[in-house]
Structure formats: C-alpha cells, structure tokens
Amino acid sequence: MTEGEYDEEYADLGATTENAMEIAETSMDIVRQFVPDETLADRVRQKSVHSMGDIEFQHLLEFTGGDELGDDEDAPVRAGARAVLEEATIVTDITMAKAGVTGRGHDCETRKAIGNGAELAKETGMTRTAASVLEFDKRGVYDDSIAVVGNAPTAAFALADCIENGTRPAAIVATPVGFVKAEESRQRVREVSEEHGVPAITNVGRRGGSGLAAALTNELIHVASDVRTGELELDRTASDRATRRDE
Amino acid sequence: MTEGEYDEEYADLGATTENAMEIAETSMDIVRQFVPDETLADRVRQKSVHSMGDIEFQHLLEFTGGDELGDDEDAPVRAGARAVLEEATIVTDITMAKAGVTGRGHDCETRKAIGNGAELAKETGMTRTAASVLEFDKRGVYDDSIAVVGNAPTAAFALADCIENGTRPAAIVATPVGFVKAEESRQRVREVSEEHGVPAITNVGRRGGSGLAAALTNELIHVASDVRTGELELDRTASDRATRRDE
Incomplete structure (x- = not known):
C-alpha cells in the first residue's frame, strides 16, 4: 500500500503520519476478522466496533428507513453518502460530536445545534439540546441535512417530533447514551424513520x-469518498452487493 | 432539592434547564443503585458508568499513584481535585476530549495538544498526537497539569515517556480506546504512575x-466544587471516608 493509498483509506480515522496509518490499518484489520465485510452496513458495523473497542457492538446497530432502491440495511448508508456528495449540512447536537466529525474528505458544512434556542429552553424548561434542535428546525437547517445526535436523548426526541411535523433530513445518525430515555429516544427515531421513510442509523x-x-x-x-474515486457505486442494494461479492 | 442545588450538582453533566436537571438526577440515581457511593473513587466509578451507559464499567477503572496521604484509591481523585482548585491547566490529547470538558465550576485553562508538533510528526513519521504531546512537554505544559488522554494510545505512550524523563503532571486521566496498543498504553501509564508516584485514573x-x-x-x-462549597474535605483517605460514613 503506498502512502497515498493509506491517506485515502484512513483519513477519516484521523491518520496522516506513517505510524498513525499503520495503527489504523492494523486496527481495522483486527476489526475485519470479527465483523462481516459484505454490505455498506457492514462498514458502519466495523466502524462502530472500532470506535467502541468492543467486538459485540456490531450486533447493536439498526438500519431503518429507505431510499429509491428500497429499505434494505444499506439504505441509510447510501442516503448518508449521497448527502455527503451533495454537500449537505452535517448538524450535530453538541460540540463534542461536531469535534469528532472529520474535516477531510468532504465539503459539507458542519454545524452544532447546541447554543441555539436558549430563550426557548429558558421559557419552557426543556433541555438546551431539545430547544436547540427545535430552533434549528424552525430555521430549516434539518431539511436535507445529515442529522447527528450523539449525546442527548431529548435532542433525539425533538428531532423525531420535527420529522413527524414534516421535516425530512437526508439521513440520521442517532446514538444518545445513558440510563434515562436514551434507548426510548432511539426507538422513537426508528419509528418515525420507518413511518416517514427517513433513513436512520x-x-x-x-x-x-x-x-x-x-x-x-x-x-x-468515507463511503462517499470511495464513490468519488470510483471504488464503489451507490446504486446497489445490500443483497446485490453481498451476492456479487461471492461470485 | 431546590433549583440552585440542582444547578450545583449537575452542572458538570451539562444540565442547566429544569428538564435536563431532572434527567441528570434520575440518571445518577439509577447509577447509584449499582455503584458504591463511599469513596471519591466511587464517584469516578459512578461517572464512568453514566458516561458509558454500562453498569459493569465500574470494575474496569484503575486508580494508581499517590499523594501525601498515601496511595489509596482516592489519591488520584484528591490530586486531580486539588489541581482544579489550584487552577492547573487541563491538557487533552484531541479536540473531542477538550470539547467534553465542562467550562463551568472551575477556572482552569483547557488546552488540546493536537495541532502542535506538526513538524516533528512529519520528520519522524510518529503520530500527530504523540508529537503534539512531546512538543507540549518541551514547552513545560504538562508539569503540574491535569493530563487527559482520551483517544490516542500513542499520546499515552508519549506522556509516559515524558514522565519517565522527569515531567510531573498533577494528575492523569488516560482512557484511549481500541484494538491496537490502547490497553498496553494504559498499562504503561500505570507503570510510570506507580514508579514515579504520579496519580492516574x-x-x-x-x-x-x-x-x-x-x-x-x-x-x-465536580469534587473540587464540593470542596469549595465545604461539602467535603480532601484530607482523608478512602478507607477513612468509607469507615466514617458507616458510623
């Protein structure tokens, strides 16, 4: 593998120096021993395992909603990658999630909701993140965006409400953590995702x-980058991809 | 609990509105059902469980090094809280960790290493984070600091090297994640922590x-805030704290 190829493959892991690329390569090789590598959803599963340092996390991901090809597990990945290629806005709930999104390999604007809607939060007592999502939605920021909720269950609930009221993000990534309403908030995102066809991971x-x-x-x-370089096409379903791979 | 007390207790969880404080309170109540609440180390264990959304994570934490009271499990928490009270610099490896450190309840400067030492990284091929730690160390940033490594094993290794060469952070928090050298890097931090008496979590x-x-x-x-308001004192060991609590 040449240095240029390393750069291509691991840029989204933040690796630019020789040592970093070796670590990233070894790490993803280990992950691929334990996670399938057939569909686009598998790539997302691999990344989840890498990020969480836990092989079993692959079984905890859900892929819902659909695109014009169908509602197979790859649909949210295709939709997300297409949105990246179309330079959609990436909207995160909090600063930390925004800080973790790579600046390389795309021309999307990255924004965080938190910090907006302070008055609404004060007036209503709702969480700052929920208020910030409603405020951003009022400004139309979530339509056609990649909507990312990393931390706050209340932000995920607010986003689900917006979708029920007609907002249509291009794709959703929602993984709030914790013991109070985190699971329920993701369940609610899955419900609106399936009801309104909004692709969600x-x-x-x-x-x-x-x-x-x-x-x-x-x-x-990363998937969008591979489409850009011609390494893969988005107009295939997960089963088509898995089948052709076996040929 | 009054609103002011809520604010005091959950500010470090980012909760300021009424809903957010209720969620934070309920969440920590659940955590306390499953994690002991006797020592200062227990408070850190509780926070780890809350952050990871995993009750069993409490058993994965290690407390090493000592202060003038001894090398009991509370020593790194006492040392870290003292450093906060003395307005030590909080130095993180990457932007994401810095973004997650609360801006409230302290007057510490928060800095990230990443972005420094680019030339060293380019010259040597070492990771950008490792080079950034060495560069910051050269400038004396790590002495008496709260040194935080959240992501990069190579940054933790570099920090351990600095300690072996005489650098003395006030306290270390090191939790790099992943399949390549993450565990080994934390093991190395524990070794220098114990050998040179540098308190580490x-x-x-x-x-x-x-x-x-x-x-x-x-x-x-948060512990430092509780010291500031007189809710707790730092001049007690973990066993003293646990014993007196039972009286």
Missing part, C-alpha cells in the same frame, strides 16, 4: 455517545 | 474514549 441498548455518532458519520464520509 | 480492556476521559475529568471538577 441508530443502536439499541443504553450505550452510545458522541464518539460513536462521529465515527459513524465519518464512515458515511 | 485509567481503565483496563479495549474500551474507553474521549467521552469517558472528559466525563472523568468533569468529576474531578
């Missing part, structure tokens, strides 16, 4: 967090 | 990450 259980959300978003960017 | 296993590192650092800030 979420996880089940109590774990998650901004690091995971950023890593999964970075994989959408 | 680390974890075992492959999990970890910037969210965890930020959460543990925020608990040091």
